Amino acid sequence: MKRSICFSTFVLASLCYANVAHAQLNVFACEPEWAALAEELGGDDIKATSATHGLQDPHYIEARPSLIAGMRNADLVICSGAQLEIGWLPMLLGKANNPAVLPGKDGFIEAAASINKLDVPDRVDRAQGDVHTQGNPHFQINPHNIAIIAEVLGERLASLDSANAADYASRTADFLSRWNAAISRWEAAAAPLNGKRIVAHHKAFVYLEDWLGLEELATLEPLPGIPPTSAHLATLLTMLGTDGNGADFIIRESYQSPKPSEWLSEHTGIPGIDLPMTIGGTPEAKDLFSLFDDIIQRLVAARP
Numbered sequence: 228m229k230r231s232i233c234f235s236t237f238v239l240a241s242l243c244y245a246n247v248a249h250a251q252l253n254v255f256a257c258e259p260e261w262a263a264l265a266e267e268l269g270g271d272d273i274k275a276t277s278a279t280h281g282l283q284d285p286h287y288i289e290a291r292p293s294l295i296a297g298m299r300n301a302d303l304v305i306c307s308g309a310q311l312e313i314g315w316l317p318m319l320l321g322k323a324n325n326p327a328v329l330p331g332k333d334g335f336i337e338a339a340a341s342i343n344k345l346d347v348p349d350r351v352d353r354a355q356g357d358v359h360t361q362g363n364p365h366f367q368i369n370p371h372n373i374a375i376i377a378e379v380l381g382e383r384l385a386s387l388d389s390a391n392a393a394d395y396a397s398r399t400a401d402f403l404s405r406w407n408a409a410i411s412r413w414e415a416a417a418a419p420l421n422g423k424r425i426v427a428h429h430k431a432f433v434y435l436e437d438w439l440g441l442e443e444l445a446t447l448e449p450l451p452g453i454p455p456t457s458a459h460l461a462t463l464l465t466m467l468g469t470d471g472n473g474a475d476f477i478i479r480e481s482y483q484s485p486k487p488s489e490w491l492s493e494h495t496g497i498p499g500i501d502l503p504m505t506i507g508g509t510p511e512a513k514d515l516f517s518l519f520d521d522i523i524q525r526l527v528a529a530r531p
Contacts, residue, residue: 257306259506260367267402268381272391281507290319298323308337311364338376342366369434428479447487455487471496481508498529
């Protein structure tokens with residue numbers, strides 16, 4: 228009997244040790260693209276969750292109790308930054324009371340800090356609308372920026388979990404190899420898009436435009452963050468004409484109302500495109516690779 232008890236105790240202790248040895252890092256991502264990237268680089272060594280989903284405007288979410296709990300238990304928080312989450316992230320960080328993931332700590336990554344940001348305003352006033360003083364925060368739809376953040380995230384995961392550092396380094400190298408090959412494929416497929424003129428719903432596509440050589444003529448929003456108005460749409464109709472030649476595409480984010488772009492497309496003859504801004508923005512955008520597959524495919528398919 229004593230031998231059996233000792234054996235059971237040994238097995239229990241071994242199982243407990245195994246659980247500790249294989250404890251996962253909890254990664255809390257503000258947006259789906261960063262959760263997916265963490266999963267690519269972290270494998271079984273991490274568990275990642277996202278505060279937002281692909282059909283949700285990341286500017287505006289509620290700091291729900293489940294999100295507070297998720298951040299409280301996080302070992303690492305990664306967010307786009309550049310004030311994209313300014314309406315809810317500070318409250319979430321405050322209520323979570325997790326000092327290890329506060330900005331400036333090793334447990335917090337602001338992705339925008341590593342990116343060459345576009346649309347950084349010289350000055351800001353209320354007359355300009357909802358302008359981000361630190362630059363445009365929608366940099367995730369240029370895949371070259373994803374590669375930059377992959378290196379940052381891979382190094383941080385290895386730093387926080389040094390026992391598995393070699394695994395993080397190996398997975399990061401593998402991801403970047405596959406990712407850079409995919410970028411070459413996307414750029415070849417998108418070559419005919421260079422110089423195409425677009426009208427965007429919100430000023431969210433500047434990094435995509437910079438990458439693919441698109442020209443933005445106007446936005447459906449009269450000012451950033453101000454919903455399209457009938458008067459502004461009428462102005463755009465006058466500018467673009469009704470022969471379908473005023474622009475090549477009208478583009479909106481999947482989480483924006485389709486009505487303004489559909490109205491303008493109907494009256495101008497310019498094709499409208501619903502583009503995913505992140506994973507889950509469309510049924511086809513299931514992961515990081517299929518996100519850009521879908522973006523390029525939708526643009527090329529609508530090309531006049």
